[in-house]
Amino acid sequence: MSEFRITRREFLIQLGLLTAGSALASCAGPAAPTAVPATGPTAGPAATAVPKPTAAAVGKEVAPGVPRSETLILENPTGRVVPADDFNRWRPGIQSASTGLQQLGLDALWYIDPDAGISGVWDNSLAEEKPIYNKDFTQMTVKLRKGIYWSDGVEFTADDLIYTVDIQKKTAGLAYTGQFQSYVASMEKPDNYTVVFKLTKPNSRFHGLFTVRWSACWIMPKHVFEKQADPVAFKFNPPLSLSAYVLKDFDPNGNWYVWQRREDWQRTTLARFGMPGPKYAMYIAPGPSDKKVIAQTAKDLDVIHDIAPEGMITLAKTNPTSKGWFKSFPWAHPDPTLPAVMLNLAKSPYEMKEVRWALTLAIDIVRVAMASYRGAATISGIHVPPTGLYPKYYFDPLEQWLKDFTIDVGGQPYKPWDSEAPKRIADEARKALGNLVPTDAAEIRKSIGMGWWKYDVKAAEQLLLSKGFKRDSNKMWLKPNGEAWKIPLMCEGETRPIMNRAAAMIAENWKEFGIDSFADVRDSATRANLPSLGEFDAHLSWTIETWGGHPDLFYFLESWHSTYLRPLGERSVARNWFRWKNAELDKIIDQIQNLDFDDPKGLELGKEFVKLATREQPTIPIMSYNVFSVVDETYWEGFPTAENPYTNPVANWANTKYMFPKIKPKAK
């Protein structure tokens, strides 16, 4: 047995050294910046003058050689990117899409803005004009812009577009393989700036594949990819840029990415709108909502992608330079999407329209808005989102129709529309937020919505009784076959607390009405799987997504066609997880498909769809997904707002590129 060899004195000395070392380390400052060689964009035309940076920002660096005063810091909502060095945007599932890659590095033929747009909703970006179809939509011609260059100095031409389609068509495992195999018969190149697509079958929406809403098929650099043996495995690192910025540096652990304005930014499509203001853009992973609030308060985060409503309220009260989409309540930017309660129409009793309407009338939208968004919700009673230009396209023209709309309750026509719901939400929110909540009716209509369905449990009860439902001794509903009625409402968990809270309140409403309902919280992987197989009763999620700025509804309606309907247990093809089959709907979809994208008849057919969906209520529309994108105006100003909606401010949307020419250093 050996003896203990250390004395108490020695032990204490060693303990002291350990403590001192730890203290010293904890007091150390951040790593000193090291010089980073700038990525070498090709020489281009001289940049125009920019306003001088604010004094507060001078001297501070956010990365080696990257001054804070010249940098816009944005949130990358993906969080930490793993693996950090993979920029092959043409492979499905890539995590680096929102690191600035699709916002600042890549470019597409066309963009449709979810708001008003920088020069109108539609922007011809790499294409010089809109797509040109032949009469039967079996051919699409694209005219490309001249004088656009990749960041290595190679000119962008028709070869890049043809290669992009051809390689994806030929290579299984790339993002658009299926689409191009289905639709592209051949391509022709009459000249260096024109491509003619011969389609396998008529497709009036083929251009949609190349049109950015949030993303689209980005154009590949032929001269880079053609040298790769395996275009699927290729990491595209460093990514070549076709837009106004080029990747300067990034963290190998995926926490931050710095993009630098190209010296030859005038040879990119963004140059049409002037020089991008920030010389650098840094996308970071700031962590959860509370950390984002702290980071913005500390002026370390200029653009928050999304935070919890409580975070927004905190910023509104404590950080005067923080601005939302709306000046005040409800602050958030409404996405052109529509979270809705999908009821599984292939399962009993949801195949009955009366049941769906009863469940709708048993929801108190005021309580749902308060629970989910603390009132800062933009509600929609119809099957299109109340956002972008859709109030003008759909809501205003259909308002009278909605007011007059009736359903049969107890043999009597019953008007379910409730125009007062937004006002009640505003009144309720005002109790907590006081003057921050508008009182002006027009403001309330614009920010909270036009109306919803009445909360009328008596009418709901009559509807159920008419279909053979009964209550048991505990006043709980029994289905017509005598079984207890139970509705697990599938929803998201911590990833989107808004959806989770909304589902919990809807389930609570239904429970009060006498249905054994509860929020069935599932992770995203499960929610991707079970609804596809039809293994759900009710699911609060997205099935309706639109262009926002353009009224065409084919974007989501295509997959609602009965051609793609699948029985329970078989995977649904796309968005019709709730398995709605309706001949009238098929007719509307077929008619839209045979129209030009911009044909005004498309809007009329869209309205027909809204009327049909209102009558049938296949899903229960709730509200737009409001994104609390908050910008801080300490360093930069000129961000898009509800008053100046030139683009979407939500940081991971590719069309935020239009923000960059508009924002300038804050003038003091």
Added chain:
Amino acid sequence: MVVFLGVTLTFIIPRFSPNDPVETRVSQMMMSGGQVNPEAVIHLREALNEMYGLKGSSLEQYLAFWGRLFRGDLGPSLSTFPTPVTELIARAMPWTLGLLLTSIIVSWVVGNLLGGIASYYTESRVMHVIDVLSQAVRPIPYYIMALVLLVVFAYFIPIFPFSGAYPAGTRVEWSLNFVLTVIKHSMLPAISLVIVGMGGWFLGMKSLTSNIISEDYVVYAETAGLRPRRILFSYVIRNALLPQVTGLALQLGMIFNGALIMEVVFGYPGMGMLTLQAVMANDYSLIMGIAIFSIIGVATSVLILDLLYPLFDPRVRHQ
């Protein structure tokens, strides 16, 4: 046998989950904000099943997996295809190893020392205070402790950074400044782990030594006039050390799992976050890769422990 059973179970369990990695990817694609034709979804499903190696029966996949494993290939991650699983683990592992190894060893050493001293010097007021504090800290759930430390020392008294292993914008390189930055960022997570871990070791050692101090050989040593310090370290603590060493070995083996809650609270880029990502995306390959490292880690730790036992306790060597 341990490794075989562990790997086999790890292969089977994720396949019982209601999730499907292909559907996760298809869903991501559909929600990615670009126009997706329904027919493309059908093509995409087929292509992904092929690429991910999920075609064929479970037995075929299982045999193929062992074939790859024997070649040292854990295959590509499904959620970050085609990045190899080994590459993802190799990037995350150093962060976890650096932080957890240090924290566990520090908490073990300090906890055991203080536990032994507290048990032996029952009259010491300082030890009494430490005893009370340890008993108070021990039942506090780790996530509460971590959040409290974070709010107090990163917000109210901002002496430590809020999250991450280093600030945004920092270059990862071998320089003194970078190392100091990393140490500074790891201090708060480390302190939280040490405080919670130390309490357990403290109480364990105190409990073990409280029986030993009344043993005949300790009484004899005191009667013989040996110095208390010698009795404490050579007779009391050493005889109580064996179960604590076993506990340490098992805990070191678990390092390969990472400390999920710690990494989430402090935004630390280690194995815990990687595990979370793998489970959330139902990434079979990555789950299995992490599990294999963990199984091998625990098995190796136990093996090393068996070999080291005689060094700690001569009675084992004698037997």
